[in-house]
Amino acid sequence: MEITIRLRNVLNGQEKQVALPTSLEIVKERFALDETDDYDNLVIVDSDVDFIGEDDQLDDVLEFAELVEDVDEHLVYACHEFFGYSVKEFLFDVDRDNFDEMSLIYDVSTDRELGEYWVDELGIQNIPRDQLEMYFDYEAYGRDINIESSGGFVSDGFLDIH
Numbered sequence: 001m002e003i004t005i006r007l008r009n010v011l012n013g014q015e016k017q018v019a020l021p022t023s024l025e026i027v028k029e030r031f032a033l034d035e036t037d038d039y040d041n042l043v044i045v046d047s048d049v050d051f052i053g054e055d056d057q058l059d060d061v062l063e064f065a066e067l068v069e070d071v072d073e074h075l076v077y078a079c080h081e082f083f084g085y086s087v088k089e090f091l092f093d094v095d096r097d098n099f100d101e102m103s104l105i106y107d108v109s110t111d112r113e114l115g116e117y118w119v120d121e122l123g124i125q126n127i128p129r130d131q132l133e134m135y136f137d138y139e140a141y142g143r144d145i146n147i148e149s150s151g152g153f154v155s156d157g158f159l160d161i162h
Helices: 023-032 058-067 073-083 087-093 096-100 109-123 131-134 138-148
Strands: 003-007 013-020 042-047 102-106 152-154 157-161
Touching: 003 058, 013 023, 013 138, 023 058, 042 058, 073 087, 073 102, 073 152, 073 157, 102 152, 109 138, 109 152
Parallel strands: none
Antiparallel strands: 003 013, 003 042, 102 157, 152 157
């Protein structure tokens, strides 16, 4: 996931856009800060990620950018939507391995669609689709999957946590 933030040095009003992930040293170089300058005077004034804002600490945002660098942004937004995670909560509750255990099933927004997806993925052999439609309750199956899952429905589909 690519992230861009806009930082302002509150001491002199200087603003710069910074592409993440990057290091604190590079940020300090962009603002011509030396080792004695305090980077705490840099505040986030804008971001292309909805839930990154001026209340977030620069250290946390830099670490968050590293965490989600190789993660699909839809999956990150689904986690934010479902769990309500802030940047700091992502760092506390999620690590790289957690993202490996998650997937986003796109365009699934009801229990029935979830049930159909799982039946299509798992397959039920030797039963024609029309008979399956007549005897199998996709909605109940999908509801059970939803209840037993740690994930749930989000804007883009179903957040599946294995």
